[in-house]
Amino acid sequence: MKPYIKNALMVALTFFAMSIIVTFACALLFMMYTICTHLVSGQTVTAFDRVIFIEGLLSVAPLVLMMSSVFMIMYMIRHPLLHWLPLVIYAVLYILAWSIFIPAIFTLEKHFEQQGIMSTVDYGHLSSDYFRQYEDLVIFYSRVERGNLASGVCIDVNATYDTTYSFSNVRLPVSEGGFVDNLVKSSVGLSPVVALVIGCIYNLMETARFFMLNGYANWLAFASFGLALMSVAGLRRISRWRIVNLTFVLFFTSLIVVMNVLSFVPSFLTGFETFMNGLLKKVFNYANPILFIMNTFIALALFLTGLLIDIFNHSDDAYLSGGSL
């Protein structure tokens, strides 16, 4: 088999294999995290929950497909080959992901939601006889009844006088920062960096769903984000040191994600964005046209950069045989 055909097939295999493996791994972690958010100290953990796992699959699959470009680029950096076929396969698969796979998964997710198949959280009541810390306050519930009705002691560890208060018959909040039990949160709550990244991803996925629900044309406009991500492949041969190429690809992918997320949520870009969108709405009939233009511009710039790199820098590489671009 010719090297470029093998390389192109491996790109396709990487896309499918990595998408499936990463989706399953992420869904498993999603399930574990969700189980922890429902957990109360003293309870036994259910190791596997089918409904939450399926919910996890449907939640993370679109994200993994959006990021599948990175897997394929990583393969192309690892196995550099100056031929158009792997790149074409890369582009076709990624476009397929955005135009068919991701919308199909969103539709399936919506269908599951409407059928009531998705899990509904059954918030139980907290367990008694444990100390729980809430910032400077330490609480000990001597009794917790149905409906989270509790009695106990509250200790203000920073107070100078009157440090300890006893109380009874108060109703506790159902959840604390997404977790039913603050004790579990103290152990497996998100770290600041992870919370920041997850927050970004959450906003991204919510926006993707929003565009999906507003028609296919809007979805295609949102897919300009995918176009920008796809064009990052242009940086795959920016230097002869592959780790530099990989770092650049990961860095630019993150940059494009952050930029798009910042334009979806209120940020320092909001004023400029609103003004520009006001002007552009007269020409383009969908939400956030400035983002479409920005992503298209980035895609074009990265594509041209890649083209120039491939043509001028490494066209004489003897070992990258398999035909020239």
Add this chain to the structure above:
Amino acid sequence: MKKVFLILSIYTFFVFAVCMGGTFFYGHIPALLPGAEKSFCFLRGLQWFLTCLPAILLSGFIVACSVHWQKNIRDSRKRFSQAMLGRYRNVLIISLGLVFVLSMNNEIFLPSVRNKIRVMKNEPGELSHAVDTASMLLNQNRPVLAWQYAQKATAIDPNDPVANHVLKRALDAVELARDRERRMDSAIYLTPVQEEKPLHAKDHSYSVSELVQLAKKAVAEENWFNAHYWANLAVEACSGTDTNFPQATEIASLAWNKLNRPSPYERESVNEYYAKKKEAYNALNAGDSLRAYYIFHSLSGEYTSDPDLLRFETLAREDVEGQFFFTDEVESIPQMANSHNIYFTLESPDGGRMIFFIKHAMSMRRDGGLVRYLDDVTMVQYTRAGDFVRSMHVPAAKVIFQSVSAFDKTYLEENGILKEWKNVPLLILQSVDRNTEGLVNKPVYSYEETGLPEKYMEQLGFRVMGKNVTVESTSVASAPKTSWRGKMSEPNILVLPMPYADFALLTDASLGPASMNLVALSDFITKSTRYGFAEELFTENFLCRLLYPLFMLVLCLVCAIVGWNYRIEDDKILFRFIWLLFIPLLSVVVFVALEFLVYFFNVVNFVIVGGFGTSALAVAFVIYLVLFVLFSIVFVGRKM
């Protein structure tokens, strides 16, 4: 591999310099004690550096591997080559070194720097707390405690003018109080308790015949106090049929008659001294050892030549120390400045709960044993059903160890004490002044719930049952219950149903599992639920910390694989310096990736602990071992 070390070392030093430069430029220094700013900046820079250390070392390792494997790799054209096995060995050696450094960082360096920063940040608060408390206690006319808090304040910052001013006020107040108390009579009622008493123990170790001999000797010397004392001990020690019994009774009776002569001496001053000594001796015999102690103590200052006085004062002091402690013993309170809040629960024998909160604690060696002094102790008691019973508060307490063998079987059963504990903590809640009778700190018992102030209700998101949070009163969420007032004794001494050694564990456990060392943590896991701490949290922390080296070893292998896969393409290309500028970017990527991986490591371990209980450690170990083997195979299977 020299190049690998060189790149790693230079890059690590570079990041250290950046962190140090950054912390001084960054500013944002919190409120600290005067002059502590530079130390704080240095520690903060060090904390940044140590936090980034795993990302620095791992990204450096990737870079070093990918540079090192640019050349001489033509011997690995096929998978599982011999050359790759050699590389695997080198990778393992370096990885073990990295894992050692990272584990030390995780267990020792980073926690100790964080702790120092925490202490520095807390110092201004501790200072103002000590000054405020001293002032409040002065206003409440509790000068001895106020003096100790003022001492604590000056220990935190010896140059603070306010702390020094309060210390001077407190010292004056203590002197005034001592003068006042010397002119007043006061009655203190005692509760006898068994306690370690060296002199008592020594005296009780004599046989009956030895005691009778000692009594006879005292009679010959006309020392009637000693004669009565030894004869009395002999009578107590005699069994019903002991042949020494009549003789001991006779001497005791003779000595008592001699002691009760109205004016045995010619000189009036000697008679006065004798009367006081007799009064103290009678008090000692009647169990009023505190009164006896004060009289003996006042006489010992005046009559230094009487050897009996020292003996009887010691006997009285030993008795007193079983029921009270001296407020000046808490002179170590200044050293409690950076100790922390301790909380735990104990199950009472009836199935109820006692919740303890101690503001500060301090251990020290005294009288040949380890004692603890506690500052600001609160105990809240609940019934088995979780209903409030009462609360107790005392500003200072002393903990001594009490041998379990001193209790009989019924007492042990009634109080839920197990014989195998050997020693249990005995909390002495009353303190007295060493020189002046009447300066007493006693525990205060309350049988009413305090309720929860509204600011806490809001902070915690609590609601009063059936209503939304808006309640006009300042204190809500308390309900009138059956009052236990008058139905329970109010002890000044508490024997805690727990092993004495666990007290030290609880001090660390209150700060959370991360602050405990691994040995203490493994010891505490099975006990955690008994003291009100969630076992799964402590087990998960133990598991994470124990398996962290293996997890990092797996990550090192992954880094080596990345280093191989993304090495410099062509072995003829010269290394370009400009490439090194990308390393910080790679470190950022590795930092974010590590944050995620360590987080997932935590979550997976938590689920394993929750799902597998006691065998969680074995299950988790097998999982990470399988990962290690898997990545080892992947690495050895690399080819050009």
